[in-house]
Amino acid sequence: MPVHAYAAQSAKSPLTPFEYEPGEIGREEVEVRVSHCGICHSDIHLIDNDWGISSYPMVPGHEVVGTVVRKGPGVANVNEGDRVGVGWQSGSCGVCEFCVHAEENLCASQSATCVGHYGGYADCVRVDSRFAIRIPEGLASENAAPLLCGGITVYTPLRVYDVRPNMSVGVIGVGGLGHLAVQYASAWGCEVTALSTSDNKQEEALALGANHFVNTSKPDAMALVAGRFDFILSTVPADLDWSAYLNSLRPKGKLCLVGVPQSEIHFPGFPLIAGQKSVCGSPIGSPAMISEMLSFSARHTIEARTERFPLEKVNDALAHVRANRARYRVVLDVAGVA
Numbered sequence: 001m002p003v004h005a006y007a008a009q010s011a012k013s014p015l016t017p018f019e020y021e022p023g024e025i026g027r028e029e030v031e032v033r034v035s036h037c038g039i040c041h042s043d044i045h046l047i048d049n050d051w052g053i054s055s056y057p058m059v060p061g062h063e064v065v066g067t068v069v070r071k072g073p074g075v076a077n078v079n080e081g082d083r084v085g086v087g088w089q090s091g092s093c094g095v096c097e098f099c100v101h102a103e104e105n106l107c108a109s110q111s112a113t114c115v116g117h118y119g120g121y122a123d124c125v126r127v128d129s130r131f132a133i134r135i136p137e138g139l140a141s142e143n144a145a146p147l148l149c150g151g152i153t154v155y156t157p158l159r160v161y162d163v164r165p166n167m168s169v170g171v172i173g174v175g176g177l178g179h180l181a182v183q184y185a186s187a188w189g190c191e192v193t194a195l196s197t198s199d200n201k202q203e204e205a206l207a208l209g210a211n212h213f214v215n216t217s218k219p220d221a222m223a224l225v226a227g228r229f230d231f232i233l234s235t236v237p238a239d240l241d242w243s244a245y246l247n248s249l250r251p252k253g254k255l256c257l258v259g260v261p262q263s264e265i266h267f268p269g270f271p272l273i274a275g276q277k278s279v280c281g282s283p284i285g286s287p288a289m290i291s292e293m294l295s296f297s298a299r300h301t302i303e304a305r306t307e308r309f310p311l312e313k314v315n316d317a318l319a320h321v322r323a324n325r326a327r328y329r330v331v332l333d334v335a336g337v338a
């Protein structure tokens, strides 16, 4: 049975219907019948070949929820009929230092769901079963799909950088990742400031758990937050005034990037030295961390606020995200595409 998907045939081109034969299922593989797939901004970077790693035809999609419909003979962790999620990562070597310590997201030989592999803007996707994670019952599929990349990417830094409940946390960008970061940091117990360029997101950011909202496009905004944060998470896919953000950290504060800037980052060394500050980054999260994040989300009723488009309207959906009009994650409804 062919897989029915939507693919970009070249960099920046609109997506068009595309079919492919998935071939024999691998020993450790599962085939997931997709019901929902979120549109992460990384899909847009990949369609546009911003990172120089895309190959075409390119089927985006790495915020998948669906049902396991087939599995290889070596698969023991999930069964046919299970509702699972698949994120950015679709495989790893399984034997390196990072894989054996449940840090597969740091494996040098990892594979990605939609890089050199056909992703989730499709009726089916196949991955190594270790990267198909069961979804807890309390989470609705359409709201859970964005947790598989957006959610885990902002949850992991709270854990690995030891963010504590008494800390002041700034979240730059209230988009797909950012609106989830506000919710996690708030549930974590932190004092949360949403740093946004969109005034019309203020009310919802506060409703999602932010204690403060700062419009960073106003001239005095960065002076207002000078010396305020213990931890800043930047979820923005653009270049910012990084020096101003370093200045908004308290001593020992960390500026953590998960959003991918367009250019190299430059900032003066002195504030890092004098304030013992750090600049760091974080990629997605391991399967164990994804399971933990999903349980945490179900327990704290954290979910993505979504707008839904049928898969056939994927180009309209992508335009909506590119225009920064999504509130806050666009999710494609995939059932019935064939």
Ligand code: NAP
Pocket (backbone or CB within 6 Å): 039, 040, 041, 042, 043, 045, 149, 150, 153, 172, 173, 174, 175, 176, 177, 178, 195, 196, 197, 198, 201, 235, 236, 237, 238, 239, 257, 258, 259, 260, 261, 282, 283, 284, 321, 324, 326, 328
């Ligand atoms: P998104 O939904 O498009 O949201 C990005 C937000 O950033 C926008 O809503 C906007 O928020 C703000 N923004 C956009 N352009 C801006 C600009 N020029 N200046 C200032 N702010 C701007 O994107 P997303 O899906 O959350 O992804 C964000 C980034 O994270 C992308 O670069 C993506 O590739 C990256 N990412 C990284 C990982 C990882 O593992 N590290 C995983 C997933 C995604 P306001 O309107 O509030 O200003």
Ligand code: ZN
Pocket (backbone or CB within 6 Å): 040, 041, 042, 043, 062, 088, 149, 150
């Ligand atoms: Zn993503």
